[in-house]
Amino acid sequence: MRLLVLGGSWFVGRVLVAEAVQRGHDVTVFNRGASPAHLPSAVRHVRGDRELIDDVRALARCGPWDVVVDVAGSVPAVVRRSVEILADVAQRCVFVSTISAYRDWPHAPVDEDSALWDGDPDFDPGTRRWDPDAYGPLKVGCEIASRDAFGPERLLVLRPHVVLGPHEYVGRLPWWLTRMRRGGPVLAPAPDRGIQPVDVRDLTGFLLDQAEWRGTGVFNVAPPATRATYGDMLRSCIEVTADVAERSARLVWVDECWLVEQGVTQWTELPLWRSAAAPWGMNADRARRAGLRCRPLAETVADTWTWLCEGGRPVTHERFAEHGIAPEREASLIARWLAEHPRQSDGASEPAPSRTPG
Known part of the structure; x- marks a missing residue:
């Protein structure tokens, strides 16, 4: 499988890339190279900034891919511009979202059908500083942008709970x-x-399983x-x-x-x-039925x-x-x-x- 990973230097992306290479996939990583990459030698590293449309167009010329995985997207307008270009050179898309997408979390249990925040796929907050109150709505906007570009039949959305494990950067x-x-x-x-909390290796393992099986739809990812x-x-x-x-x-x-x-x-x-x-209170029964296995905390x-x-x-x-x-x-x-x-x-x-x- 030819895999394009947007991100790939930090935590989820880093673990995902290593596991994908171990499984024998042909992996391309696209990022700015601002952080130490620590990429396996077999990985093709394309440096560029997804906020620059010319960089994304240059990336597209390196395709095609079977799957593009977005582990880093958090600004809807930026995600929209990139997926609109990549939808022509990738058969499917996986977008890694968050439990924060749910409007009622953490005040009520949530499953994949729970209400989401309102999201605008064209929105750009004008800042790249972390804002916990804006994070959920922004991720929903990114989900919508990905769905608009690839269509539901070509899109897999994962909404993990808190992710822990080696290489965690949040601390x-x-x-x-x-x-x-x-x-x-x-x-x-x-x-x-x-x-x-879900172990990063269990999240990325489930993601790759679904990518290999051509999975689509929305899955919460968490242990019981x-x-x-x-x-x-x-x-x-x-x-x-x-x-x-x-x-x-x-x-x-x-x-x-x-x-x-x-x-x-x-x-x-x-x-x-x-x-x-x-x-x-995250219900992840759908993912467990689809093969999610979570190691002990x-x-x-x-x-x-x-x-x-x-x-x-x-x-x-x-x-x-x-x-x-x-x-x-x-x-x-x-x-x-x-x-x-x-x-x-x-x-x-x-x-x-x-x-x-x-």
Whole structure:
């Protein structure tokens, strides 16, 4: 299969390219080359900027391809211009979208038929800075642009939940691993909440399977929410870092509503924690029926730690600095919680009594 990957240097794209080469596919990567490529020698690397129409036209002359995979598109107008050109030299398109495309997430469970944000395929926000409030609607606009160019019979859209694993650049799991290595009392919420991040290797494996099988349509991509909990993830982080930890890490389970009252920034100060009704309410049954298989979360944690220990470094990205709570603030919150709940010690291993978040 001749495969064109738009992106390919970071995280999902990087893992996708490596797996595609391992499967024996003929892979072309198109990007600006601004980040270290780390591309296998068998990959054809075409440098260019998809925001420049002449660069996209030059890329098209390198075709044709069986499939074009867009792992990086986030500006609808830019995606529209590129897919309109590439639709003539690629038989099919795969667009990697996001759970943020759903209007009601994280406040209600979602499946592929849930309502989406309104999206405009011609919209350009005029900035390339990360905006979490605009991300979902922008991705929907990109989906529409891809569908307009290729038609539903030639388009596969994947909407993954949070993606973790080696090469993660956002910094969620790397922050927790680094925090557990530092040890001591650790501010820990929501031990029993089901959690369903998808391993990057499972996402890219499913993508390639569907590309090989000529799959079309829309698939949510996530493991079942009942497979692992937030507490399982944190305990796995402690386990894999124990041999090199500066001191033993001890989880201090804190009520979610109390954290909200203290103004703890959800999703970032304590990465992957959110007190909404359904932050981990993605139904991915359709993908599982189509062959999606997800490895245990503990394996993702362990392999990410191995990658970090072997010198792996996330690429520089503005979102990395958002994640993690300052040590002084964490210590202050733990002290305040224990003062208000004197029967708990800072070595508490049992969950705190929980109220239903509002």
